[in-house]
Amino acid sequence: MSLRFTEQDMQNIEVICQRYPDKKAATLPTLHFAQKKFGYISEDAVKAVAAVLNLPVAHVLGVATFYTMYNKKPVGKYHIQVCTNISCALMGSREIFQHLRQKLGIASGETTEDKLFTLQEVECLGSCGTAPTIQINEKYFESMTVEKIDELVESLKKGEIDV
Ligand code: FES
Structure with missing residues (x-):
């Protein structure tokens, strides 16, 4: 996994997680955060989100592929x-x-x-x-x-x- 969240990113994600009953429920906003940071949701971005939320990669991948609002490849400006x-x-x-x-x-x-x-x-x-x-x-x-x-x-x- 080559993509990583910084310490500051981790703190921001922690703030996101506090708004939800558990980390699973924070999957959508965390993917949104990852998309803003990395530009799109690559396989590596999925793995980074799964790692930071301590969730199975399959769960995060399932969410990312279900919703069209997550770009699976790079987009223009x-x-x-x-x-x-x-x-x-x-x-x-x-x-x-x-x-x-x-x-x-x-x-x-x-x-x-x-x-x-x-x-x-x-x-x-x-x-x-x-x-x-x-x-x-x-x-x-x-x-x-x-x-x-x-x-x-x-x-x-x-x-x-x-x-
Ligand atoms: S049909 Fe609902 S926004 Fe276009």
Whole structure:
């Protein structure tokens, strides 16, 4: 196992664990912490989380692979997730997704050559009331249109905004 948590990371994870009844229940937030630190959840990251929580690797791997919010491979600086589930689809998210595919020249799950954008088609993001919803890294962008996503992507490229 080549990935390791630092002493400071261990303290942060301890704080996370204190919010849960036991370490098993802290698996999701600890994986989230690991994703932020390592960029994505590799096999080594799974092992590091299992070790720090003193849980079986199989349990952590099961959780990491079940939830789509954990990236199993490296993503670009901006991870664009477009919900194409029913509410968002009815409000035009599939057109937005297709537009992004063409604009960025990548398919779902792919990353641009400059490593700036990863595009991903995802299931419901839990924000159906303001469909179409797009998530970029940790941030939600709601009631999106093709025009709005164009402006957003250009601003991200120019470094005018960060997410
Ligand atoms: S259907 Fe898109 S956020 Fe729920």
